[in-house]
Amino acid sequence: MINSGLQTKELQEVAFIKLGGTPGMVKEDGKLIGSGDLDDDQLYKLEESLGYYKKVKKDFTSLEFKLAKLIEKYIVENNREPQNITEYLHWVPSINKYVSGKVFSL
Numbered sequence: 607m608i609n610s611g612l613q614t615k616e617l618q619e620v621a622f623i624k625l626g627g628t629p630g631m632v633k634e635d636g637k638l639i640g641s642g643d644l645d646d647d648q649l650y651k652l653e654e655s656l657g658y659y660k661k662v663k664k665d666f667t668s669l670e671f672k673l674a675k676l677i678e679k680y681i682v683e684n685n686r687e688p689q690n691i692t693e694y695l696h697w698v699p700s701i702n703k704y705v706s707g708k709v710f711s712l
Contacts, residue, residue: 644712
């Protein structure tokens with residue numbers, strides 16, 4: 607939302623998908639990496655399978671859409687239960703004035 611240019615006072619419904627990140631970080635080989643069912647290594651493998659790292663011109667819009675579909679499939683197949691976004695991000699000042707929705711922590 608920050609710097610998005612969104613000029614509305616209406617509550618926005620969102621689905622926040624958390625992949626690894628600070629709350630789920632673990633130390634491995636002297637580095638902090640995201641953890642969880644879909645951790646940094648698994649995400650890399652998904653991206654690699656779609657062609658993100660090939661040395662050819664890429665259509666990133668198409669790749670991002672394909673990645674989003676794979677993540678959606680993962681959520682459905684693994685019956686991931688979402689959390690309330692305003693409860694999960696309770697430390698964000700006045701978040702409930704701007705967004706409502708769910709957090710899927712993978």
